[in-house]
Amino acid sequence: MKKLKVTIIGYGGMGSFHAKLIQANPEVEVHGIFDILESRQQAGEADGYSAYVSLEEALDDETVDAILIATPNDVHKEIAVQALEAGKHVICEKPVTLTSEELSEIMHTAKEHERVFMVHQNRRWDSDFQMVKDLYENRKIGEVFHIESRVQGANGIPGDWRHLKAHGGGMLLDWGVHLLDQLLYMIDSPLAKVAADLSYILGDEVDDGFISYLTFENGVTALVEVGTTNYIKLPRWYIKGTKGSAVIEDWDLKGKIVKQSGIELVAAPKPIKAGQGLTKTMAPPSEEAIIKEKFEKVATQMDPFYTNFAKVVRGESEPIVKNEEVLQLMKIIESIFEAAETGQVIDVREHSYSR
Ligand code: NAD
DSSP states (O other): OOOEEEEEEOOSHHHHHHHHHHHTOSSEEEEEEEOSSHHHHHHHHHTTOEEOSSHHHHHHOTTOOEEEEOSOGGGHHHHHHHHHHTTOEEEEOSSOOSSHHHHHHHHHHHHHTTOOEEEOOGGGGOHHHHHHHHHHHTTBTBSEEEEEEEEEOSSOSOSSGGGOGGGTOSHIIIIIHHHHHHHHHHOSSOEEEEEEEEEOTTOOSSOSEEEEEEEETTSOEEEEEEESSOSSOOOSEEEEETTEEEEEOSTTOOEEEEEEOOOSSOOOOOOEEETTEEESTTSOOOGGGEEEEEOOOOOOOOOOHHHHHHHHHTTSSOOSSOHHHHHHHHHHHHHHHHHHHHOOOEEOGGGOOOO
16 A cells, blocks of 8 residues: 655654654655755755755755644644645644634635644654553443542753744643643543633743633543642542542553542441541452452554554545534633633633534
């Protein structure tokens, strides 16, 4: 089968990472690159790709099927529209755009030119998320009713453009877009309400972290938190179900599940001394009342992102990341900004995308 030829626009951290990932994919190959920085053009050539002198030259190359956009966020829209108008299919890095309106314009252009446009929401493929999705869907701790999803670091906002509003910087647009996408993709109910606080501890003009609280129509609640000033981290995932709790500590996937044993007659928990008081409520359950399990990694049946993209271009598959889902995500991010600014809980039901 003929491989799909892709040109990468923006050969920085993520652009060059894409090039490495694509090398292992049997359906897609990198043909060339373009970056506005001479040093990055040279880096692309050193990696074995031809560097175009301009975006226009890259788009004029008829041997190229698709463009992969890995530039700072503020120029995703203009490059995407130009590429679609030039007849190229497009893969675009997250956050797809700075506003939902910009994404609507891209979707309109893609439809008009009958080209595929797909956003790289790659964290749908993350192993930790796949484990949580499996736990949720297969009711491994009963009905999940609360999820906490966090990423925390102590290194502040990385790089240069991520500190600036004009480039679409800040952590809600950077990491928030991943964590929210995972929850919207997994939870089989529309999102109803959001509340949020953004943090500006580092004194930047953009948020260096945020906490948002989501309520889904089926009653599931979720806390989503991103921090860049956390010298001690909380677990990546903490999940509560009607029959147990589960935790995943970090990217190494260390985790555990503690759930009800199902044995009916068990000894009542013994009161413990807690601080200056006595408590039975907060005492550990008796040993026979619970089962402790390792939280195991699960195998996913999903095609890799690039394979799915190639199949969608050939008309053989549905996109795993749908533009309507990303549009909903962008509208919800706008509501989270609004919730943080106004201190209000925002009803987002009108944005809910039903699968
Ligand atoms: P980066 O600063 O390392 O790289 C961006 C590159 O784009 C730079 O080399 C810059 O010179 C170039 N550039 C800027 N404007 C350009 C233009 N108009 N045309 C061509 N090149 C241009 O940034 P990064 O960390 O690689 O982030 C790039 C994109 O990838 C962002 O949208 C970011 O959110 C996304 N990203 C995604 C993931 C993920 O896991 N999906 C991870 C990191 C970054």
